[in-house]
Amino acid sequence: MNQILKRRALDRIKPYTPGKPLWEVKEELGLKQVIKLASNENPLGASPKAIEAISKILNELNRYPDANAVELKKTIASCLDVKTEQLIITNGADELITLISETYLEPSDEIIVPFPSFSEYDFGEQLMGAKVVPVPLDHEYQFNIESILAAVTEHTKLIYICSPNNPTGTYMPKLMLEELLHSLPKNILVVFDSAYSHFAANEDYTNGLEFVRSDYPIIVLQTFSKIYGLAGVRVGFGAAPESIIQSILHVKEPFNVNSLAQAAAAAAITDEEHVNHSKKVNTKGLEQLYNALTEFGIKYTKSMSNFILIEFGANAKEVYQQLLALGVIVRYGDIWGLPGHIRISIGTQEENTVLIEAISSILLELRLVNFKGEVK
Ligand SMILES: Cc1ncc(COP(=O)(O)O)c(C=O)c1O
Numbered sequence: 448m449n450q451i452l453k454r455r456a457l458d459r460i461k462p463y464t465p466g467k468p469l470w471e472v473k474e475e476l477g478l479k480q481v482i483k484l485a486s487n488e489n490p491l492g493a494s495p496k497a498i499e500a501i502s503k504i505l506n507e508l509n510r511y512p513d514a515n516a517v518e519l520k521k522t523i524a525s526c527l528d529v530k531t532e533q534l535i536i537t538n539g540a541d542e543l544i545t546l547i548s549e550t551y552l553e554p555s556d557e558i559i560v561p562f563p564s565f566s567e568y569d570f571g572e573q574l575m576g577a578k579v580v581p582v583p584l585d586h587e588y589q590f591n592i593e594s595i596l597a598a599v600t601e602h603t604k605l606i607y608i609c610s611p612n613n614p615t616g617t618y619m620p621k622l623m624l625e626e627l628l629h630s631l632p633k634n635i636l637v638v639f640d641s642a643y644s645h646f647a648a649n650e651d652y653t654n655g656l657e658f659v660r661s662d663y664p665i666i667v668l669q670t671f672s673k674i675y676g677l678a679g680v681r682v683g684f685g686a687a688p689e690s691i692i693q694s695i696l697h698v699k700e701p702f703n704v705n706s707l708a709q710a711a712a713a714a715a716i717t718d719e720e721h722v723n724h725s726k727k728v729n730t731k732g733l734e735q736l737y738n739a740l741t742e743f744g745i746k747y748t749k750s751m752s753n754f755i756l757i758e759f760g761a762n763a764k765e766v767y768q769q770l771l772a773l774g775v776i777v778r779y780g781d782i783w784g785l786p787g788h789i790r791i792s793i794g795t796q797e798e799n800t801v802l803i804e805a806i807s808s809i810l811l812e813l814r815l816v817n818f819k820g821e822v823k
Pocket of ligand 1: 486487538539540541542565609613640642643669670671672678682683
């Protein structure tokens with residue numbers, strides 16, 4: 448046994464709980480057909496243009512990737528009307544959260560995180576030995592600017608805003624973000640995670656980029672894992688005023704994003720057909736699930752994203768386990784402190800139908816609806 452002490456800060460790190468992989472559930476339960484609606488992936492697959500771009504560079508795998516991802520930055524910059532100097536490309540948005548934490552957090556610093564939200568923000572804080580100040584979301588999981596501002600102290604360094612928020616699907620309207628940016632001291636960085644921005648259709652939604660263009664102290668996080676269907680190759684990016692990007696570049700590994708990911712991302716962001724089709728399928732899928740849940744009398748939160756938070760109350764864990772046994776992987780809410788909830792990603796129409804039938808049979812078995820399908 449060695450006696451090498453690891454950093455004390457690591458004792459507080461809770462391991463990330465990913466959605467169960469398909470192979471594991473198939474193997475554990477001996478099932479042939481399993482569907483995964485647990486990680487908010489694109490059920491249609493990757494952009495075909497991205498697959499083509501990857502296949503074209505397979506014979507260049509002996510070469511290191513471009514450390515500065517120049518081509519990808521140029522493409523993103525022209526698509527999103529930002530400067531290449533305002534971009535950093537990372538190994539998924541997850542890596543960017545770690546890099547932001549490494550860049551800015553001292554052990555005495557505080558980060559404000561509306562609650563419940565994406566767990567990786569806490570990881571960054573734990574890694575650096577800083578302190579999370581959780582601010583509960585309001586009624587129906589809406590953002591409340593007063594409670595966020597009330598949590599600010601002289602130690603606050605970062606404020607995370609996930610919009611649309613994972614796992615609730617609610618969002619921070621543009622005017623509220625503007626007010627927040629105007630109200631905060633200028634030594635606080637707003638980390639605006641708009642990983643699911645493409646699914647957000649309301650007019651008062653912002654993906655935050657307009658505030659980057661206007662030089663506010665904000666960094667916008669985006670990922671290629673969701674609408675672009677590239678979760679497997681790991682690529683995301685941050686957009687922020689140049690001075691913020693320059694600071695974060697100090698802690699970036701030179702070859703953090705592999706060449707297949709760079710090529711795929713550059714192709715995917717220009718693949719409007721794939722993006723538009725994915726949005727349409729998602730909107731229809733949301734409606735399909737809303738209708739079924741309303742029929743079952745099950746409460747849910749209206750979502751601006753590609754997942755829905757559903758309230759099953761005392762039966763939530765049982766419903767989660769029974770869905771798993773029937774070959775439908777979803778996410779149980781206890782990881783967000785929501786033990787009465789399940790988060791379900793929107794799938795294809797066929798997958799949603801399998802899910803709805805599975806929920807229906809479970810509710811019948813739990814005798815929560817009678818055999819005519821009426822809620823008891
Ligand atoms: C809100 C949010 N931000 C960031 C990420 C991480 O994305 P990536 O796959 O690019 O690391 C996720 C993934 O689920 C997410 O839900």
